Amino acid sequence: MTWFEKIIPSRIKTERRSRSVPEGLWIKCPACDAVLYRAELERNLQVCPKCSHHMRIEGRDRLMGFLDEGTGRELADEVEPEDPLRFRDSKKYRDRLTAAQKTVGEKDAMIVMAGALHAIDVVACAFEFRFLGGSMGSVVGERFTRGAEHCLANGLPLICFSSSGGARMQEGLLSLLQMSKTSAVLSRMAQAKLPYISVLTDPTTGGVSASLAMLGDLNIAEPRALIGFAGPRVIEQTVRETLPEGFQRSEFLLEHGAIDMIVDRRDLRGRVATLLAMMLGRPPLVRADETSPSL
Amino acid sequence: MALSFLEFEQPIAELEAKIEELRFVTSDAEVNIGEEIARLRAKSRALTNSIFANLTAWQVAQLARHPQRPYTLDYAASIFDEFQELHGDRMYADDLAIVGGFARLAGRPVMLIGHQKGRDTKERVRRNYGMPKPEGYRKALRLMQLAERFRMPLITLIDTPGAYPGVGSEERNQSGAIARNLFEMSSLRVPVITAVIGEGGSGGALAIGVCDRLIMLQYSIYSVISPEGCASILWKSADKKEIAADAMGITAERLDKLGLVDEVLREPLGGAHRDPQEMADSLKGALVRHLDQMSQQSEDALLQQRYERLRGQGVYRAAN
Numbered sequence: 001m002t003w004f005e006k007i008i009p010s011r012i013k014t015e016r017r018s019r020s021v022p023e024g025l026w027i028k029c030p031a032c033d034a035v036l037y038r039a040e041l042e043r044n045l046q047v048c049p050k051c052s053h054h055m056r057i058e059g060r061d062r063l064m065g066f067l068d069e070g071t072g073r074e075l076a077d078e079v080e081p082e083d084p085l086r087f088r089d090s091k092k093y094r095d096r097l098t099a100a101q102k103t104v105g106e107k108d109a110m111i112v113m114a115g116a117l118h119a120i121d122v123v124a125c126a127f128e129f130r131f132l133g134g135s136m137g138s139v140v141g142e143r144f145t146r147g148a149e150h151c152l153a154n155g156l157p158l159i160c161f162s163s164s165g166g167a168r169m170q171e172g173l174l175s176l177l178q179m180s181k182t183s184a185v186l187s188r189m190a191q192a193k194l195p196y197i198s199v200l201t202d203p204t205t206g207g208v209s210a211s212l213a214m215l216g217d218l219n220i221a222e223p224r225a226l227i228g229f230a231g232p233r234v235i236e237q238t239v240r241e242t243l244p245e246g247f248q249r250s251e252f253l254l255e256h257g258a259i260d261m262i263v264d265r266r267d268l269r270g271r272v273a274t275l276l277a278m279m280l281g282r283p284p285l286v287r288a289d290e291t292s293p294s295l
Numbered sequence: 296m297a298l299s300f301l302e303f304e305q306p307i308a309e310l311e312a313k314i315e316e317l318r319f320v321t322s323d324a325e326v327n328i329g330e331e332i333a334r335l336r337a338k339s340r341a342l343t344n345s346i347f348a349n350l351t352a353w354q355v356a357q358l359a360r361h362p363q364r365p366y367t368l369d370y371a372a373s374i375f376d377e378f379q380e381l382h383g384d385r386m387y388a389d390d391l392a393i394v395g396g397f398a399r400l401a402g403r404p405v406m407l408i409g410h411q412k413g414r415d416t417k418e419r420v421r422r423n424y425g426m427p428k429p430e431g432y433r434k435a436l437r438l439m440q441l442a443e444r445f446r447m448p449l450i451t452l453i454d455t456p457g458a459y460p461g462v463g464s465e466e467r468n469q470s471g472a473i474a475r476n477l478f479e480m481s482s483l484r485v486p487v488i489t490a491v492i493g494e495g496g497s498g499g500a501l502a503i504g505v506c507d508r509l510i511m512l513q514y515s516i517y518s519v520i521s522p523e524g525c526a527s528i529l530w531k532s533a534d535k536k537e538i539a540a541d542a543m544g545i546t547a548e549r550l551d552k553l554g555l556v557d558e559v560l561r562e563p564l565g566g567a568h569r570d571p572q573e574m575a576d577s578l579k580g581a582l583v584r585h586l587d588q589m590s591q592q593s594e595d596a597l598l599q600q601r602y603e604r605l606r607g608q609g610v611y612r613a614a615n
Contacts, residue, residue, distance in 0.1 A: 078614035084553065085544050089529040138609035145606060167497075167519045169529060172543040173550055176497060176519040177608040180505045183477035184605040191482070207519070209470040210458075210498045215478055229469035229498075230460030238460050248465055258468040 029053055045265050054222050054265055056202060059111045059128035062161055066124055066269055067115035075112045075123065076146035081139045085172050093170040096132065104131045108139035109164070112147035114156075118273035118285050121154075123147045126161040127208070134164035136208050137171040141178030144212060148185040148196075157195040157276055162213040165231075166206020179211035186215050195279040197272055200227050200250070200259065218275060219259040220268075221250035227259075298569070301357050307346065307565075310339040343565050350514075352540040352549070356522055358514040359493045360456075363568035365575070367394055367409030367452045370492065373575035374582070375400055375407060381441075383434060387467065390431030391422045392455070393503070395438040400450065401583050406442035408435050408503055409452030409492075426459035427499060429472035435503050436476050439483055448486040448586055451503045456521065458499030473502040480505035481605055486589040486597060488582055490560075491515040491547070492567075507601050508585045509555070511547035512574070513562040518545035555608070557585070 027036050031053035040049065045065055046057040057065075063072055087093040101107055109131035114123050125147050127134040144160070151158045167175035189196050198216030200209070202225035210229055213219075221227060228248035236243060246252055253259045263271045273285055300308035314335050317328055350358070358364070371378040375398035383389040395408035410427065413419030427435075435451075442449045458469055480487065480503075489506035495517030511517065520528075522540035527533040544550065547559045560577050563570035589597065 080612045080614070082610050082612050084610035085542065087542055089539075089542065138611045142609050142611050142613075169520055169525050169543065171610070172519055172545070173517055173555055174553070174608065174610055176501055177555070177605075179474075179498060179501060180477050180481060181605050181608055183474060183505075184481035184602055187478050187482045188602070190478075207498055210473040210502075211477055212474070214468070214471040214474040227470075228465050229458065229473070230465070234460045235462065235465070239462060243462070247462070253468075256466050256468065258471055 030055070047265050052223070052264065054202065054224065056129055056163065057265075058130065059109075059126035059161070059163075060106070062126045063111060063113050063115075063124055066159075066161075066272075067113060067117060067122075068119065071115035072113040072124075073115060075114055075150055076143040077107070077112075079139050079142045079146070080107045081137065083170075084138075084174060085170070087170040087172070089170075096170070100131050104128060106131055108143070109134045109136070110140040110143045112143050114150060117159075117269065117276065120157070120273060120276055120280070120282070122157050122159055122276070123151050124159045124161070127163040129163040129203075132168060132170075134162075134208070135166060135168035135175070136164060136178050137168035137175045138178065140168075141181045144182050145185045148182075148189055151194055152185075152188055152192055155192075155194065157197070157280065158189060159197045159199065159272060160212060160216075161199045161201055162204045162208055163201045164204060164206070164208035164213075166208055176207065179207050182212040183215060186212060190217070195276060197275065199263075199268065199272075201225050203227070205229065205231055214258070217279070218261075220272070221253060221259050221262050222265055222268075223250055223262050225250045227253055299361075299363060301354070301361065303350075303354050303357075304343075304346065304565075307339055307343050310335060310342060314339065340564065347565065351537065352516075352544075352546050353522060353537040355514050355546045356494075356516050356540050358566045359516045361566060361568055362414075364454075364493050365567055365571045366414070366454060367407075367411045367492070369571060370409075370452060370575055370578065371398060371407060373572060374579040375405075376402075378407065381438060384430045384437055386430070386433060388428075388430045390427050390434055392425050392427040392459070393431040393435050395435060397447070400448075400579070400586070403586070404445075404447050405586075406438055406447045406449045407452070408438055408449065410455040410500075410503070412454060412493075423459055425455045425494075426457060427455065427502075428459050428461070428464050429467040429469050432458075432469075432472040432476050432502050436472075436479055439476075439480065443484050446485060448488070448589070449483065450582060451487065451489045451506070453489060453491040453495045453500045453504050453515075453517070454493035455496045455499050456494055457496035458502065473498050476502045477505055481601065482598060484594050484598065486586060486592075487601075488585050488589075490578060490582070491517050492578075496521060505605065507589060507597065507604070508557045510558045510560060510578070510581055510585070511550065511556050512560050512567060512578070513547055514566050515547055516540075516545040517547075517550060518543055 029048040032051035034050040046055040083094045109128045112125040197218045200221040204227045378398040380396040394411045398407045410425045412425035413422040487506040488508045489504045490510040522536040523533045526535040526539035563573045567574040
């Protein structure tokens with residue numbers, strides 16, 4: 001690509017060609033309408049190169065992109081969902097699970113990996129929002145807890161990327177109790193003085209925000225992520241007024257003191273590693289490779 | 296106060312109205328009205344028995360929300376001695392949807408914390424229908440830590456539709472306040488007994504309900520979301536609340552079968568509000584009994600058991 005091509009906005013470059021290529025190769029940014037080449041977007045961690053809008057990213061891709069290449073080893077993947085209530089609404093919960101497993105390619109909404117981040121051994125976990133809205137049921141709680149207990153047993157820090165609508169209704173009270181379960185293991189992490197960094201991504205609400213996601217030693221959010229206890233629609237119905245622009249977004253939470261910082265996804269690897277190195281009392285990182293592609 | 300009856304109790308209400316009528320005419324009637332009243336009373340009891348033998352989950356939810364049901368402050372007076380209410384979170388406000396303070400349970404100092412609904416319209420508004428804001432949870436946490444410092448067992452009574460979903464709640468970090476309570480309660484160094492006395496509404500209930508022993512009154516409910524909320528999301532219509540209530544398994548009976556409750560306390564015939572004193576005596580007995588069991592444990596054993604309890608909650612399949 002010549003320097004001249006680089007400065008032309010991609011929508012101009014791509015509009016004409018997009019008609020003849022297979023569907024799915026090009027993606028339109030929902031924020032700035034720029035038409036983006038899928039592979040380029042993937043390389044950019046699903047962040048629009050034009051306007052820096054953060055699109056949702058799959059949990060597994062998130063972890064693979066976050067951990068040092070080739071170091072990720074999945075933990076707790078032997079834990080799979082059951083249907084304790086034999087729940088059915090318009091569909092059986094069992095069928096919903098099977099369908100989600102098929103389309104998403106994950107057994108449930110949480111993925112846990114042990115790996116390295118800038119050569120620091122860590123456990124990192126991520127919600128998979130496409131799996132029933134990233135809802136937290138027994139499997140999410142158990143996998144998270146096993147991940148944290150792996151940290152306790154090996155003296156490792158924990159990082160969690162949350163993206164969830166909240167507790168999973170189809171498992172009833174058992175889902176609610178995952179809030180206390182995950183909080184209990186995080187309390188043990190704190191007693192053992194092991195760092196826990198919570199990264200809140202779009203969207204993090206309900207029982208997940210009201211437990212593990214807000215309990216980080218550090219709470220970090222991605223830009224413009226929806227984060228809150230109640231969903232905006234519920235609040236609108238309760239207070240009967242339109243909510244202000246930017247309400248429950250990362251910037252709102254930062255302003256009100258609920259989070260430590262907002263970090264661009266492309267800088268997360270470097271920033272989290274820098275923070276962890278300090279918390280663990282290690283020398284500063286040598287991080288020549290961590291300049292953000294957008295800068 | 297006259298009893299108020301729920302929709303499914305209408306046949307009982309009609310009988311009771313008839314009995315009331317007869318009682319008025321007693322003085323000027325020749326026939327043996329006393330006998331007739333006794334006959335009707337027996338019939339009313341039998342009818343209540345048969346209606347209450349087969350309650351649906353939604354009917355139980357209505358009982359749990361009954362406007363005459365005893366609330367935390369009623370139990371504070373009927374079970375405990377010397378209740379000393381303590382106010383405020385020391386940061387922002389005193390949330391009246393949560394009450395708490397020192398009290399004596401059978402002579403022993405304890406910390407009592409509970410949700411509080413209002414009895415009449417004015418009080419309901421003042422107490423925000425028992426829906427706490429972050430300052431309510433922070434007040435509760437302050438009192439829990441006070442209890443820990445002075446080695447008082449903690450008793451919490453749950454009765455809330457849920458944490459309040461409002462603009463101010465979000466501004467003051469409702470999520471963070473609830474999460475912090477879960478975190479701190481899981482390692483609080485005193486015994487914690489929780490009793491669900493009415494409505495256990497989601498995270499707003501759990502935020503004062505992380506415990507060593509969970510007691511539920513027979514017609515109380517505890518759920519991850521309200522039946523109405525669940526119905527409007529999964530069935531796209533709040534009218535399906537009866538089906539949702541049944542599907543989620545929110546009643547004491549069902550949760551007991553799932554192994555999530557330590558003890559279900561039978562309620563007086565017709566519900567706790569029909570005989571509040573009987574209910575209070577029974578709850579007091581259970582609280583004392585559980586506390587006695589736990590007071591023989593060392594602090595470390597207590598915390599280890601609590602961790603195992605919380606950690607063990609969940610149903611999943613594990614390949615190895």
